[in-house]
Amino acid sequence: MSIAKDTEEKRVDNREKAMLLFTFQLLLDKGYVDTAASLASEFSLSLDQYTICENIDLNSIFIDFEAYYNMRFQRYPQYFKKISAGGATVGESLLMKLSKKNGGRNNTGSSRLRRGGPMADGDLLSANSSEPLELNISNNVNPRCCNNEKLLKPISGLEFGNDEMRYFADIIQREIVVQDLETKWDDIIGLENAKMILMESMVYRNEFTEFFGDALPPWKGLLLYGPVGTGKTMLARAVASECGTTFFNISTACLVSKWRGDSEKMMKVLFDLARYHAPSTIFFDEFDALASNRDTSSESDASRRLKSELLQQMDGLLTNCESQPPVFILAATNLPWELDPAVVRRLEKRVYIPVPNTQERAGILKHHFAKTAQGVARNSKGKNSIVCNLDFEAVANATVGYSGSDLQHVVKEAVVLKFRETFQDKSKLRKLIIDSQDVARALKNVSSTVKAEQDKKFKNLESSFTT
Known part of the structure; x- marks a missing residue:
């Protein structure tokens, strides 16, 4: 008992x-x-x-x-x-x-x-x-x-038709990024065209309201496409950190439901919430998974209804009214040729994000080595340090075809290899000196994830796809 x-x-x-x-x-x-x-x-x-x-x-x-x-x-x-x-x-x-x-x-x-x-x-x-x-x-x-995260308006101020729609709103509200992602525009090497378009759409329209008004409305949507690891998601992180908008980080998983009709309802609630919290940015990563071409025999009826609701919310009968709050659509994909033409048309700007050139690769390598050195010094309270004795131009010439993500892996691999070489002697760990030999060994273990034929396919698409 x-x-x-x-x-x-x-x-x-x-x-x-x-x-x-x-x-x-x-x-x-x-x-x-x-x-x-x-x-x-x-x-x-x-x-x-x-x-x-x-x-x-x-x-x-x-x-x-x-x-x-x-x-x-x-x-x-x-x-x-x-x-x-x-x-x-x-x-x-x-x-x-x-x-x-x-x-x-x-x-x-x-x-x-x-x-x-x-x-x-x-x-x-x-x-x-x-x-x-x-x-x-x-x-x-x-x-x-108690921190400096963004405070959101209670959704009690938004009218819902029934409790089911409010339940969907509670689910989507969790996808709003409220913490600071600590990514600045200066952290992104290159990609000046994409950064300029994002600044025009979300920063300049607030600072120059007399210019970006009804006569010249800002861009409503931007599609970032290109090979993997070239900085598309990093641009989105910078938008979330720098632009001061309510940032919705949306994946397919938070919109797709097994119950008939729920997916399109959640899509509608998403845009209703975005307008309620305006100015807002809706970021769709891996956009091809959500907005693939509808002209296929294998597509299900549920998928077609979801895409129809997306198209309606992006550019429907009432979405262009002056009274509608500003909502910016930011999408990223590695497979732009699989997107539905109607979706592509609604994304007014389409920017190709290529692999970095020689100058950009040198800048990316400097940035990541400096960031790693600062992190080691900060975590050890100045007791340990990393010094780079490198010719960054030579390393950049040896990494043709590497993406920004690949270069970050090269930096990490070079530091780890040097650590393995000296970790038995703790006195040498106080100061790790990275030289060209360490980077050469790292390049043997880290290859480019962007294949030549894939890069060529993107370049052939760029002339007819980019606006």
Whole structure:
């Protein structure tokens, strides 16, 4: 009996803890950061020890409960009611309950509002107190509450037709990038044309509103295409960090559903949210997986409906109205020839992202070696260092056809090989000197991921595809 009782008490404790954690996550998702921090402090939640499972939240619990309740009682549950009807009180208000709890605690000092133990004096004020409420946030509060991440408007301000659409909105809201990705324009070597178009579309339109107005609206969409590892995703990271827009990082997985009709509904909700949080950027990575050519016999009806909704949202009957908030579409693909022509037409600018030339390769190598050296010095607090005795022009001439990602791997391989060579003698680890021989050995282990025939195919497409 004792074991069963302990098990049941543990289950009750876990249930109450889950309620608090779900409430905390809901407050964060809705943008009530201060309230979430207060809740974490009040209940001493150890936020650094827990995370919410991806397949459950308060909204999904309520939806499942409503389905069960309706199936059992043939009606939906009533969650709350007004405390008076025709002047007669039918219940005790939540404010009265709070006042009673507050008053009882102030009188006795021993009232418990939570399972974890008594609260310290002064945590809550009585209902008639005029002193301001001062919160003492503990160190257990999740750093996401207190850093400089972008705060989003609560989606309660957006009207949805039903709870299902709100549920989809909660899912897509999680794809918004709120943290700083720490990628600057200067971190991208070359690709000046692509950077200029992005600046015109999202930065200059705010700084030069008298020029980029109704007479000359900024670009609405940009397609980045080219071989793998040439910097397409890095440009997107710079947009998320530098442009100050609400950045939606969308993959096929967050839009495709096994239930009929849900995928196109989620696509519509995505653009509704983007307009609600405008100015916004919607980034589609591996865009060919979502917008491939519809002129194929193997395409399913669900895929065709999803693409139709995408086309409608990108450039439909009402999307060009002046009242529509600015939403910029940024897409990246390694297979541009597989995109549907209607989708390509809606992306006004299409920029080829090639493998870097000799000058750009030298700049990329310098950048990555310098970044690695700075990281080693910072992590060791100045005790260790990396010195490069290299002719970067010679190394650039030896890496023709290498992409930016390949060059980053070359730098990492050269440093690791030098480390392996000297790690037994700890005194030599204080200063790793990278020379041309180390890079030559690294090049034997790292080959170009861009094949010559693939690069030729992109160049043949460029003349008729790029705008």
